[in-house]
Amino acid sequence: MSTLIAGVDEAGRGPLAGPVAVAAVILDPANPVDGLDDSKRLSEARRERLFPLILQRALAWHIELVMPEEIDRLNILEATLAGMRRSLQALSPAATEALIDGNRLPGDLPCPARTIVGGDGIEPAIGAASILAKVSRDRYMRVLHLRHPQYGFDAHKGYPTPFHLDALQQHGPCPEHRRSFAPVRRHLQADLLSPGAP
Numbered sequence: 001m002s003t004l005i006a007g008v009d010e011a012g013r014g015p016l017a018g019p020v021a022v023a024a025v026i027l028d029p030a031n032p033v034d035g036l037d038d039s040k041r042l043s044e045a046r047r048e049r050l051f052p053l054i055l056q057r058a059l060a061w062h063i064e065l066v067m068p069e070e071i072d073r074l075n076i077l078e079a080t081l082a083g084m085r086r087s088l089q090a091l092s093p094a095a096t097e098a099l100i101d102g103n104r105l106p107g108d109l110p111c112p113a114r115t116i117v118g119g120d121g122i123e124p125a126i127g128a129a130s131i132l133a134k135v136s137r138d139r140y141m142r143v144l145h146l147r148h149p150q151y152g153f154d155a156h157k158g159y160p161t162p163f164h165l166d167a168l169q170q171h172g173p174c175p176e177h178r179r180s181f182a183p184v185r186r187h188l189q190a191d192l193l194s195p196g197a198p
Helices: 044-057 068-074 076-089 124-147 162-171 182-193
Strands: 005-011 020-026 060-066 097-101 113-116
Touching: 005 076, 005 124, 020 076, 020 124, 044 124, 060 076, 060 124, 068 076, 097 124, 162 182
Parallel strands: 005 097, 097 113
Antiparallel strands: 005 020, 020 060
8 A cells, every 4th residue: 555644833832812723644755746845934935736636636635624613612722633533543545654844742633643843944844734724714714704804804814913902902803813712811800800790
């Protein structure tokens, strides 16, 4: 049986709002994608050009969005690991080995796996997963901006920029904010302690 190596990576662990996106990709050695790299090193236009090529040429891929409710329930690390596990479980054909960016290995995986720190810039399959995760999450945040334009999600994608923190202070959190993250939690606690609180 041939070896099917899946690369796994995530995007969006640090933002105050929106999902963390996790992707798993099995590349086809006979149909390579040129220019793969850590998504953070690529321009948005370059990521958008590579995204459909990866989907077309990969042997298998899956993108998992782990929503704020699960992040708040589990914590961001455990929610990310759960997303990695589900991404690998969803691949068809199934991976025979997984290469996971970072230094934490999810438990209960469907195949042997190892971690690679900085793997998105070293292993093409992890780079491909990085691009799928980043583009998917950015697209989600642009849609979210249409629902909640006051926060500027299209610009900062949920990261704690000064504009986002000011908007959070002015408008309070929306349903897509991660309530377990300190700036959001502080705002909710302040509301509870305010004189007008029920």
